[in-house]
Amino acid sequence: MTTDLSVRIGDLILRNPILTASGTFGYASEYETMVDFNKIGGVITKGISPEPRLGNTQPRIWETESGLINAIGLDNVGVEDFERSKLAYLREIDCAVVVNFFAESTDGYAQLARTLGAMAGVDALEANISCPNVKAGGREFGIDPAAAADVTMASREATNCPLIVKLSPDVSNIGDIASAVENAGADAITVANSVPAMAIDIDSHQPRLSFGRGGLTGPAVRPIVTRLVYDSAQATNIPIIASGGASTWRDVVEFMLAGASAVQAGTVNFVNPRASVEMAEGLEMYCQQHGINSLNQLVGAVDMP
Amino acid sequence: MTTDLSVRIGDLILRNPILTASGTFGYASEYETMVDFNKIGGVITKGISPEPRLGNTQPRIWETESGLINAIGLDNVGVEDFERSKLAYLREIDCAVVVNFFAESTDGYAQLARTLGAMAGVDALEANISCPNVKAGGREFGIDPAAAADVTMASREATNCPLIVKLSPDVSNIGDIASAVENAGADAITVANSVPAMAIDIDSHQPRLSFGRGGLTGPAVRPIVTRLVYDSAQATNIPIIASGGASTWRDVVEFMLAGASAVQAGTVNFVNPRASVEMAEGLEMYCQQHGINSLNQLVGAVDMP
């Protein structure tokens, strides 16, 4: 038996549900010798902004128990250089290419969606409305249903490219936001981003990261994100893409049972650069062993009381 | 040099800032052979409700990476049996006794605050408005500033006993809720409770806990709670009590730098039943080594950019 692992996001069909998460996989070329791109569903680029950004100063990352806090500050090449120097490579790889992007205003999102969505080789866009690590742009759009809907609608109107919107985890009712984003025209929703967090050096009294706060990712947050995925899936009918702590194919299956149609491999790429391929292979094996021939049998199949 | 480690919460003076967290220390007698009560600031009892509660069925706990998910369902003896069979012991121990309580309505909170606050031997009350693990009572009061203020005000009017209010972590702006609770008359605020979470068994498709969801605690959540403590301390002038992931005296210092006046030892009691005493001893040593003679030099002293 072969299992059909494909996933549809708007008009885009992914070979399988495994995507690499934005900011944890560079612009893909870095992993050329490690990852067989034709074994995963797609790659998501580092977040692209209208202008290049240097990001924050050192220190930018700090490890905590089973987690990582980062405040990179969206260090990226900017949209022009992205097109000039990164896109050619991405166009050649044999999996979907999703470009993650963010701006400081609703208009900024719309403009960038238009520009990126028109580039050949860009298969989908992921609007990051949830970055905790910059002063403007990001999180303030992700914690309010109306603002989230505005950004979604503006981006939606600017492009026909499949549009994913990436939500914040630090909200009380993610279903409300997911539903607002669905109604505003998103093709899929990523749940979630890093969780706002902080760590302090008790000797120097300085925060461990130069930015002060940071975002927590990795296995530590997976149980939180699993609950957010479940709540989002209950509130919407578009695909939910899980992002937070997935490390093995078991975590992939768990997220799918909670309601995810696809799963991002993020921090785990640092722990094991081949993780995304191993997750895809493990999922296939699980499906074959359990006689699952369509992922629909899995997505949202948790047996809640 | 001796350091004054005492902390004031309303009229109550704690010997030092270490408290044991509700639900992780029973009714104190269980740890008689392990913990020198006269070395910690106080104990907080399991959450008491108007009626006894059996709690949820098995399974009730599940371990995740550096964390624990629980859905005990507030299994407790109820207020009558608490007075009859637990209070006598608590009255004798040489540290502050804080009674954690919850009800299903604002009135219920007020009545219970009145009853418990009048019991000799009860030094302070902690209103739990943030339990994720029951269907009614708890979390819905903790995610909305107005509801949180109502419960606080009703409890405040019912008793003169020092009143602590325990907030939910899964909110976007904890400062707003902390500030509402302060204005409604709380003497201190506990930040936070377990983080709503979920885990699923990929073989059975059942949630790992009978209740479906649960609350995540332990070291995994500490960086999140540190950020919540910082935000709460920025928004208020009453003592903030940190609760979430503290395991060593280093974590105590870190929470205090973020703005906590006191720190609860929770899940760590399971890992090391003597942890609360070790935290108090370690804090004292740190203060002496760093020439800190008043905790005011520490509380909120993080050097944010």
Added chain:
Amino acid sequence: MPALSRIPLETVEDAGGGCLRLVCAPASLVAPMPGQFYMVRGPWEADPLLPRPFSVARFRTVKNEQVQLEFLLRIIGRGTRLLGTARAGIELDILGPLGVGFEQPPGDSAWMVAGGIGIAPFPALTDAIAAPERSLSLLIGARTHTEIPGFKDFEANLSGGVEVATDDGSAGFAGTVVDLLASRLDRASDQPPSQVYVCGPHAMMEAAAAVCRDAGVPCSVSLEAPMGCGMGTCRGCVIRTFRNTNFTICTDGPVTDANVIWSDQNSP
């Protein structure tokens, strides 16, 4: 009186059937009762987080009244796997003895019924109840013969013999150990054991308890649930009895008369 001790691990060895035998260095401890358990944690960071509960498999009092503890455990998940890769010399945090252990059998014969690693507490129990006039038997079951943990070193005291059951018939009786128990009770209906002790998966213990109840034989079981504290405080291990009351496995148990949990029929 439970105590928390840091004790060097003296021996780690393969016990067969995917199981591990851990022997701690002798330490100043209160001697446990058979059936009591300890919460055990190695010197690792925060993952795995919680200590793990293990029944004392055997113990001896050595010179200077020090107590030497031995555990038998099946490698099933993250915590037991780490214990399996530990080297002798590392220090374990050991909290105990905890809970309620086994009682002496009321008469001259007793049977122990183990589902797989459920054998763990029986060497200690055997040491404690073996007597010249007493017939002790062990019935042990597993899915297949490779999953049967080693139990050689207490066989000498099992005057009533050892019988093995495997679901797949690869060794001994073909069927579950509960089937074996039922058939043996049947055959021994004129001379039933004075006590049956059962340790294994919950479903197996519940079935064994029903078989004993039908045969009118007292049955004590050693219950299991995920544990946080081992001290009655976390309320993680609490189960509901047939009377709709709570039973806290770590303090009311782990050992209890089966009828407390599953049946209002009085123990005979």
Added chain:
Amino acid sequence: MPALSRIPLETVEDAGGGCLRLVCAPASLVAPMPGQFYMVRGPWEADPLLPRPFSVARFRTVKNEQVQLEFLLRIIGRGTRLLGTARAGIELDILGPLGVGFEQPPGDSAWMVAGGIGIAPFPALTDAIAAPERSLSLLIGARTHTEIPGFKDFEANLSGGVEVATDDGSAGFAGTVVDLLASRLDRASDQPPSQVYVCGPHAMMEAAAAVCRDAGVPCSVSLEAPMGCGMGTCRGCVIRTFRNTNFTICTDGPVTDANVIWSDQNSP
């Protein structure tokens, strides 16, 4: 071409000064350049989570063209502590070789300047650049003499000698290794080294770089920052140069000419 390999740990031994020497089993690997590094992780659960970066301290090509890697590390925190308690035989996940290593010195003499564990890459560098006509010296500093890691086994190739500096004067030159460097450059002003290689804490490297710049001697440094990926993707290790550009330590470095980071004065 970095690769990810799972390699058994052949030897773990105390290297003195709170340091540890790890020797991996020979494996089919690309040989590294001295100054390159590997991301190393043991077989533990999710805490500690990330692999840790270590410079290759030494390597040799053995039969069948297999490469045997050796690391020298100071036990400072949770990850290095766990490596210190590991037993030979466990498997390490090793990603590398990563980054840019040291270049050959442009002339006949070269000095290596190490701050404490900053000595780590210098045995491999020494192996690679030692030549009959070349004078190689090592300057090593630490706060006190007990913190100086062992470095005996490559002394033979250090034809220019080894000098020690301790902040507390407990061994060798009393002062920092940068003071020692300055005074030695002063004395050697007529015959300066063709290259100075520096590895140690950032402040020490910056100071050493300034001293070299004043003396007109090329200085290459091996930079450090907390690392997530080692592959240029996480952006965790990025530092800002004096030109306000980003320098990605794991891919642009860790080794670089000091002037790239700290000064617009051209390398002489």
